[in-house]
Amino acid sequence: MxxxxxxxxxxxxxxxxxxxxxxxxxxxxxxxSDASAAALQAKGAxxxxxxxxxxxxxxxxxxxxxxxxxxxxxxxxxxxAVSNAAERAAVQTISDTLAGTGRPFLLAAGVAGLTxxxxxxxxxxxxxxxPNSPRGGSENLALEFADRGVHSVSLRFAPTVHGVGDHGFxxxxxxxxxxxxxxxxxxxxxxxxxxxxxxDAARLVALGLEKAPAGARLHAVAxxxxxxxxxxxxxxxxxxxxxxxxxPEDVQTHFGWIGTFFAMxxxxxxxxxxxxxxxxxxxxxxxxxxxxxxxxxH
Numbered sequence: 356m357x358x359x360x361x362x363x364x365x366x367x368x369x370x371x372x373x374x375x376x377x378x379x380x381x382x383x384x385x386x387x388s389d390a391s392a393a394a395l396q397a398k399g400a401x402x403x404x405x406x407x408x409x410x411x412x413x414x415x416x417x418x419x420x421x422x423x424x425x426x427x428x429x430x431x432x433x434x435x436a437v438s439n440a441a442e443r444a445a446v447q448t449i450s451d452t453l454a455g456t457g458r459p460f461l462l463a464a465g466v467a468g469l470t471x472x473x474x475x476x477x478x479x480x481x482x483x484x485x486p487n488s489p490r491g492g493s494e495n496l497a498l499e500f501a502d503r504g505v506h507s508v509s510l511r512f513a514p515t516v517h518g519v520g521d522h523g524f525x526x527x528x529x530x531x532x533x534x535x536x537x538x539x540x541x542x543x544x545x546x547x548x549x550x551x552x553x554x555d556a557a558r559l560v561a562l563g564l565e566k567a568p569a570g571a572r573l574h575a576v577a578x579x580x581x582x583x584x585x586x587x588x589x590x591x592x593x594x595x596x597x598x599x600x601x602x603p604e605d606v607q608t609h610f611g612w613i614g615t616f617f618a619m620x621x622x623x624x625x626x627x628x629x630x631x632x633x634x635x636x637x638x639x640x641x642x643x644x645x646x647x648x649x650x651x652x653h
Contacts, residue, residue, distance in 0.1 A: 356380045356381070356421045356422055356564070357380070357381045357382075357383065357419070357420050357421045357422075358375055358380050358381065358382050358383070358420060358421065358422045358423070358424060358564065359383050359384075359385070359403070359416040359417055359419070359420035359422070359423045359424070360372060360375070360382055360383070360384045360385065360423075360424045360426065361384075361385045361407065361413070361416075361423075361424070361425045361426055361427035361445070362385070362425070362426030362427030362428065362463070363382070363384025363385055363386065363391075363395055363400065363426070364384065364386060364390075364391035364394055364395060365426060365427065366516065366520070366521065366522065366523065366553065367426055367463070367512065367516055367553065367556055367557065367560075368384070368426040368427070369394070370553050370554060370556070370557035371424065371426065371556075371557045371560045371561070372384055372395065372398060372400055373398065373557065374557040374558055374560065374561040375424075375560075375561055375564075376398060376399055376400065377561075378561050378565070380561075380564075381401070382395075382400040382401065383400065383401040383402065383403050383416060383419070383420065384400050384401070384402060384403070385403050385404075385405055385406070385412065385413070385416060385427065386402050386403070386404055386405075387404070387405065387406040392404065403415070403416045406427075407427050407428075407429060407441050407442075407445050408441060408444075410444060410445070410448045413445055413448050413449055413452075414448050414449075414452050417448075417449045417452040417453055417460075418452050420458070421458060421459075422458055422459040422460070422461070422506075422564060423449055423453065423458070423459070423460045423461070424461045424462075424560060424564065425445065425446065425449060425460070425461065425462040425463060426462075426463045426510075426560075427445070428442060428463065428490070429441050429442070435489075436487070438490075439486065439487065439488070439489065439490060439491040440486060440491060441491075442490045442491045442493045443486050443490075443491025443492065443493055443496065444491075445493075446462060446491070446493040446496050446497050447496065449462075450496065450497055450500040450503075450505055450507070453500070453504075453505045454500060454503045454504055454505055455503065455504035456504060456505070457504055457505075457506055458505065458506060459506040459508065459564055460497060460500070460505050460506060460507050460508070461507075461508045461509075461510050461560065461563055461564060461567075462493060462494065462497050462507075462508075462509060462510060463510050463512060464481065464490065464493070464494040464509045464510060464511045464512070464572075465490075465511055465512055465514065466511050466512075466513060466514065466549055466574065466576065466621060466623035467489075467514060467616075467619060467621050468481075468482060468483070468489065469481065469482070469623070471620075472620075473622075474549075474579055474580065474622040474623050474624045475511075475574075475622070475623040475624070476574075476623070476624050476626070476627065477511075477571075477572045477573065477574055477625075477627040477628060478572075478627070480495070481494045481495055481509075483495065494509045494511075494572075497509065498570055498572075501569040501570040505569070506569040507569055507570060508563055508564075508567045508568075508569070508570075508571045508572075508573060509571070509572045509573065510559070510560060510563060510573055510575060511572060511573060511574050511575065511576075511623070512551065512556060512575045513548070513549035513550050513551045513556075513574075513575060513576045513577070513578075513621075513623065514548050514549060514550075514616065514619075514621045515548055515549075515550045515551075515641060516550075516551055516552075516553050516556050516575070517550060517551075517552060517553065517641050517644045517645075517649065518552055518553035518554065518638070518639075518644060518649060519644070519649045520649075521553070521644075521649065521650070524613065524616060524617075525586070525641070525645070525650060526650055527613050528586070528587075528590065528610075528613060528617060529590050529593070529594070529645075529650040531610060531611070531613065532587075532590050532591070532594060532596055533594055533596070535609070536596060536597075537596060537597050537598070537599050538587045538588070538590040538591035538594070538596045538597070538598045538599070539587060539598075539599050539600070539601040539609055539610070540583045540584045540586065540587035540598070540599075540600060540601065540617075541583060541600075541601055541603065541606045541610075541614065541617055541618040542600065542601070542602070542603050542606075542618070543584070543600065544582055544583045544584025544585075544587065544600060545582055545583075545584070546582070546583045546617075546618065546619060546620040546621075547579070547580025547581060547582055547583070547620055547621065547622040548580060548581050548583065548586065548621050548622075548641075549576045549578060549579060549580055549581075549621055549622055549623040550576070550577060550578040550581050550640070550641040551575050551576055551577040551578070551636065551638075552577060552636065552638025552639055552640075552644070553638070554637075554638045555575070555577050555634075555636040555637065555638045556575045558634065559573060559575045559628070559632065559634050560575075562632040562633070562634055563632060566631065566632050566633075567631065567632065571631070573628045573631075573632070574623055574624065574625035574627075574628045575625070575628075576623045576624065576625040576628075577625070577636035577638065577640070578640055578641060579622050579623065579624055580620075580621070580622030580623075581640075581641050581642065583617060584598075584600075585642060586641065586642070586645070589641075589642045589645040589646055590645060590650070592646065593645055593646065593648065593650060593651055594651070603618070606618050
């Protein structure tokens with residue numbers, strides 16, 4: 356199968372490209388820089404130059420492929436409206452291009468905000484609708500196209516997709532601990548974060564492409580919920596730093612923008628996904644990765 360991948364040189368995307376190539380798929384990756392293009396070519400993937408705002412390139416990439424995996428995101432937390440608008444426009448463009456073809460379209464989403472007080476499941480619909488909602492409501496937008504001849508599948512990733520080289524949320528929290536001299540956690544530290552190792556996430560994407568039915572919501576979740584206090588304690592041990600509770604009223608001041616997310620309770624299950632795909636996570640746990648030095652590598 357010829358697969359067009361956005362975000363192909365990113366943290367999850369680069370591992371996904373490796374997995375797809377190992378499954379003998381042909382891959383064309385969207386690349387916005389010479390370095391990204393060279394990295395993709397070195398793997399044996401084809402390159403289409405462009406970025407998330409280049410709708411013509413997205414349209415052409417989707418048109419020429421047998422399937423599309425959309426993993427790119429601007430991640431502009433300082434200007435969420437910009438990120439949301441770009442995501443919605445990209446998903447709209449890809450969906451319109453694939454309408455009536457029956458081709459697979461897998462897109463990245465998340466488990467945040469799906470439920471309150473219990474772990475999110477694959478049966479929980481996203482509450483995000485419309486262009487002004489998180490990710491521009493792109494998950495619901497894409498899944499609506501399942502009734503318009505697109506084999507749409509949502510890939511809901513845990514808030515931390517961890518591993519050596521991770522530059523996401525846990526890396527930011529670890530860097531903040533080093534900068535402030537204390538590994539903090541919000542409140543009593545009982546809020547939980549679902550987690551998955553990068554290798555397991557990439558394997559799930561490849562299995563989802565091959566096995567998931569149209570309209571499916573897949574959870575890339577290996578650990579249902581790691582308490583934020585345990586995350587902070589692991590970071591404290593890794594950097595030999597004291598560990599402390601940060602009062603709720605001081606969370607934003609201490610953590611900055613990441614405090615909004617670190618103070619959220621984000622547990623999720625993946626029981627249905629595992630049964631559907633035959634997917635069993637085998638990578639290290641989040642605390643094992645932190646303890647082994649994944650976030651001390653520069």
